[in-house]
Amino acid sequence: MRMTGLCVVLGVLLLGFVAAEGNVTDASTTGATVASTTGSLDGPLKWGIVAAGKISNDWAAALASLPKEEHQMVAIAARDAGRAADFAKTFNIPKSYGSYAELAKDPNVNIVYIGTIHPTHYEIVKMMLENDKHVLCEKPMTLWVNHTEELVQLAREKKKFLQEAVWSRFFPAYRTLRQVLKEEKIGEMKMVSAVMGIAMPNTPRLHRKHLGGGALMDLGSYTIQLAVAVFGNEMPETIKAVATLNNESVDTNLAMILQWKSGGIAQLSASSLVLMNNDAMIFGTNGTIKLPGHFWCPDEIVYKRTTEGLQTLKHEKREFPKIDHKTNFKHGAGMVYQAQEVHRSISNGFLESPLMTHDESILFAKIEQEVKKQIGVTYQDLYKDQKYCGENCNV
Amino acid sequence: MRMTGLCVVLGVLLLGFVAAEGNVTDASTTGATVASTTGSLDGPLKWGIVAAGKISNDWAAALASLPKEEHQMVAIAARDAGRAADFAKTFNIPKSYGSYAELAKDPNVNIVYIGTIHPTHYEIVKMMLENDKHVLCEKPMTLWVNHTEELVQLAREKKKFLQEAVWSRFFPAYRTLRQVLKEEKIGEMKMVSAVMGIAMPNTPRLHRKHLGGGALMDLGSYTIQLAVAVFGNEMPETIKAVATLNNESVDTNLAMILQWKSGGIAQLSASSLVLMNNDAMIFGTNGTIKLPGHFWCPDEIVYKRTTEGLQTLKHEKREFPKIDHKTNFKHGAGMVYQAQEVHRSISNGFLESPLMTHDESILFAKIEQEVKKQIGVTYQDLYKDQKYCGENCNV
Structure with a gap:
C-alpha cells in the first residue's frame, strides 16, 4: 500500500470497515486518527534489539516464533559486547554490537526494539529515528511529556513508525474488551x-x-x-x-x-x-x-x-501461542500479538498503531507527570548536569 | 457484673484475656479503651424499634430468633401508626406507637434500635438517650462530626450504651480478619x-x-x-x-x-x-x-x-444462623451477631462495644466530612431554617 495525503485518510477509513484481521477496525472504535505513511514495506521487518535483559529476551522469544517472511532478527546491541554475543547465540541473530550507536548505523536493521531502563529511552529512540529506523520502545516511552512529544514529532518528520510497547493493547482479550465497550x-x-x-x-x-x-x-x-x-x-x-x-x-x-x-x-x-x-x-x-x-x-x-x-x-x-524459548515474564508469549500488530501497522503504511497511538503515549505522559507532581516524585537529579529535561526538571 | 472507676478498668483488662466468647478480647487488638459503666443489666434487653422500614424488619427478624432471656421486642414506633401496628403483628410485639416520642417515654423499653433515614438520627438518638434508653443507631450515626460528638458525650453523661450499627464488625469473618492482622x-x-x-x-x-x-x-x-x-x-x-x-x-x-x-x-x-x-x-x-x-x-x-x-x-x-422471618437485605440473618455483641457489651457494663467504639464513630464522621468537602456535597439545605447543623452547615 502506497498513498499520501487525503488518499491515505480515505484508505484508512476504508480499511476500518474491511480489514479481515479485525484490529484495524479498532481505529474507528478508539477514534484514533492514524498518522501515515511509513511508505511501503519491502520484505520482512528486520529487527535490531537494544539491550540484552529479561524483557528483550521475551521479545526475541516472541519474534523467533513468527514467520521469517514477516519478522527477522538481524542485530542485537548491549553495553556489554559479551552479553550481546551470548544473546545473539541464543536467538541465532547474525550480528551483535557492544554499543547502541553501532546498531543504529547498521543499514540492515529497519526497526529497533528498545528494552533498556526508562531513563535511557529518550536518547535511544531519538538516535534510532535519526538513523531512519522504525521504533518500538518499552513503556514508559520517556520520563517527561516534552520528551515524548519531541519523539512523536521526530517520528512524524522522519516518517517512521513509533510505538510505546504497551503490549496489553494487542491481546485478544483487549480486542474483546473494545468490542464489548463498543456494543x-x-x-x-x-x-x-x-x-x-x-x-x-x-x-x-x-x-x-x-x-x-x-x-x-x-x-x-x-x-x-x-x-x-x-x-x-x-x-x-x-x-x-x-x-x-x-x-x-x-x-x-x-x-x-x-x-x-x-x-x-x-x-x-x-x-x-x-x-x-x-x-x-x-x-x-x-x-x-x-x-x-x-x-x-x-x-x-x-x-x-x-x-x-x-x-x-x-x-x-485462551492459550497463548506456543513459542520455543523460555520467557521471563508472565504470559510473555503474548508479545507475539504486539509483534503481529507492529507488522500489520507498518504494512498498512501507518506511523502508529490505531490500538496504541502517539496521542495516547503523550496522554499517558501527561497523566503520569501530574501524578508525579502530586506525590512528590521527580527525576530531575538524573539530568541536572545535562540540561536534559528542560522545564520538566521539576517534575 | 457491677463495678465502678478503676475497678471497672481492671475488670475490662482482665476480661480481655479470659472472655470465652473471644469478642471482648478484641478490645486489646483494636486498642480501644472501653468506656464504662452502664450499670448492671437485670433481665433481657427490652427493645423498642424506631421505624417500620426494610432495615427495621431485618433487625426485628434477627432479634426474634434469639433467646427471650437476652432479647425481647416490647415496642415499635413509626410515623404511621397503621404501619407500626402491622409491624407489631408480624413480629408479635406487644406495643405499637404512631410517634417516636411515645416510644421514648415507654418505661418498659430499655434499649432502642433506630432504623430511620440518616438526617433524622441525631434528633432521635438524642431523645432516646435523654429518656435513659440504651441506643443502637443505623449508620451513619449522624451527618456531621459535631452531632456525633454531642451524642457520644450525652451517652457518656447518661451512662447509656450507644452504638453506630456497623454490623460488619461483628461477623465471624471480621473476627478472623482481626485475628489474622494481629498475628x-x-x-x-x-x-x-x-x-x-x-x-x-x-x-x-x-x-x-x-x-x-x-x-x-x-x-x-x-x-x-x-x-x-x-x-x-x-x-x-x-x-x-x-x-x-x-x-x-x-x-x-x-x-x-x-x-x-x-x-x-x-x-x-x-x-x-x-x-x-x-x-x-x-x-x-x-x-x-x-x-x-x-x-x-x-x-x-x-x-x-x-x-x-x-x-x-x-x-x-459459613452458614448464617437460621432465622424464621424473611430479610430484605443480603445476609440479613447476620444481624444476629450484632445483637449478640450489644447484649454482651451491656452485660459487661460497657458504654460501647470494643469492636465498634465511640471514637471510631467520630473518626468515620471526620473522614466523611472531609470527603464531602472535597466532592462538594453538603446537607446544609436540610437544616437551614432550623439552626440545626451549627458550623457544620457548610459541610
Missing part, C-alpha cells in the same frame, strides 16, 4: 478499578532513582492505559494521587483517582512491595467486565450483564 | 482495596438530598470502616476524593484514597448506580486477605500467604 450492552461506563502489585522489594530497577524506579512508571502506567482504553483518549478533568515513597523518594505504594468529563472514574493502585490480585474490573450501568489475574497481559475476559439477574454473556479463555 | 503473618499492611456498588438508580433514599442521599454516607461508609479496621483508629494523614454528583448535588459515583501515617493506603469506591463485585482485598508484604462478595456482611474470608509461593492458609465459609 454498549453494559450501558454507561461508570468505574474502572484496577490494581497492579508485584512484590519486588529487592529489585533495584523498581526502587532506585537513578534507574528511573517507581511503582507509577513501571506498574501504574499499565493501570492508566486501561482506564484510557475505557474512558477515551482525553485528559482526565481531575487527577488525585497519593503514594508512599522510599528513602530515595521513589514511589513504592501508589493510589490514583482519575475522573473524566463524562463522569467516568478510574480507581487505580500500584505497588512494588506487595503482590496484589491484579484484577481489573469495569463497571457499567448494565454490566461488568473483568480482566482477571494479570489484567495487563490477560488470557481471560469475563463479561457479565447485571440487569435482569447476573448473567455471564462472554467468558473467553 | 502479623501477612507482614506489614500496605493497601486496602474495597468497592461497594449497588445499582439503585430509582431508590429515592440514595439520590434525594432531603433524605440524606449519597453513595458516601450509605455505601462508602462501609468501605471506610473496613480501612479503619485495618489501619487503625486514627485520622488519615491524607484524604483525597472525587465523585460524580446528580442534579441534587448528591454523590452517585465516588472514589476515595485514604493514607495513614504508617504508610498504609486505602483505595475505596462506592456507587449507587452500578453493581460492583463488592470484594475487599487487603494486601500485606507477606500475604493477602480477601472478603469476597458482600465484604460488609461476608460469609467468607480467604487468607493467602504470598511469600514462598501462593498458599491458602485460611478459607472460612
